[in-house]
Amino acid sequence: MLELLVASLSLALAFFALLDGWYLVRVPCAVLRARLLQPRVRDLLAEQRYAGRVLPSDLDLLLHMNNARYLREADVARAAHLTRCGVLGALRDLNAHTVLAASCARYRRSLRLFEPFEVHTRLQGWDDRAFYLEARFVSLRDGFVCALLRFRQHVLGTSPDRVVQHLCKRRVEPPELPEDLKHWISYNETSSQLLRAESGLSDRKDQ
Numbered sequence: 001m002l003e004l005l006v007a008s009l010s011l012a013l014a015f016f017a018l019l020d021g022w023y024l025v026r027v028p029c030a031v032l033r034a035r036l037l038q039p040r041v042r043d044l045l046a047e048q049r050y051a052g053r054v055l056p057s058d059l060d061l062l063l064h065m066n067n068a069r070y071l072r073e074a075d076v077a078r079a080a081h082l083t084r085c086g087v088l089g090a091l092r093d094l095n096a097h098t099v100l101a102a103s104c105a106r107y108r109r110s111l112r113l114f115e116p117f118e119v120h121t122r123l124q125g126w127d128d129r130a131f132y133l134e135a136r137f138v139s140l141r142d143g144f145v146c147a148l149l150r151f152r153q154h155v156l157g158t159s160p161d162r163v164v165q166h167l168c169k170r171r172v173e174p175p176e177l178p179e180d181l182k183h184w185i186s187y188n189e190t191s192s193q194l195l196r197a198e199s200g201l202s203d204r205k206d207q
Contacts, residue, residue: 022057023072030076034083041084044164045175047122048084050077054115064110071103074135074149077119082153085123087131090166096157101130102188109139109146116140125177126160132181150184 015021030050041048052073060066082088082098091097111117120136130152137147155163164172177185 023075026076027079030080031083031088034080038080038084040086044085044087044123044167046085047120048077048081050080050119050121052117052119054111054113054117056113059113062110064112067105067107070105070107070137070147070149073119073137074121074151077121077135078133078151078153081121081123081133086167087163090163091155091158094158094162094166096155096163098131098153098155100151101154102152103149104184105147105149107147109144111137111139111146117146124181125175126164127174127185128159128161130154131160132177132185150181152185152188 050073054065058065058069079088087098117140118138120138122134124132124134126132133151133153135149135151136145137149138144139146160174161171164174
């Protein structure tokens with residue numbers, strides 16, 4: 001019995017020491033919770049909220065939430081969001097998947113130790129290759145938007161149009177993208193062209 005306990009503790013220690021253990025646990029848990037315990041969201045463009053709190057493990061040397069933690073929390077919230085609105089299920093039905101192709105973050109105010117917050121995630125639209133999502137970190141102390149993150153979620157194996165059509169059982173025109181999002185998309189395309197030219201791969205597209 002003691003040997004089994006020691007072996008289990010050793011495996012747990014190795015899991016968290018060698019791998020990003022909490023991340024690998026939290027994302028599947030968020031997906032299962034969204035699938036089994038939360039109601040389905042029928043409106044693809046509806047905002048969804050995911051609650052969080054700044055923990056000691058989230059802090060940097062300045063004692064506020066590390067900038068990398070925003071991306072991690074947004075990952076968890078985004079996985080739950082895409083599950084509840086049915087996008088992940090539709091991708092599975094179509095034998096397709098999605099990968100993060102680009103992201104950007106704007107930090108407006110620090111989140112402090114034990115400060116409660118919500119991640120407000122919404123789908124802003126899509127084009128022929130990707131979904132575009134926004135995540136806002138809102139402090140529950142005063143409602144201030146502490147950070148705004150934007151994501152390009154590239155679809156592989158099918159197209160965003162087919163995913164939406166599978167969900168809605170009809171053809172749906174994508175909404176008009178906000179002007180600032182269009183500028184960000186243009187920046188990404190220009191950056192890709194420059195990097196392809198530097199690499200001698202001017203005819204090859206990014207993911």
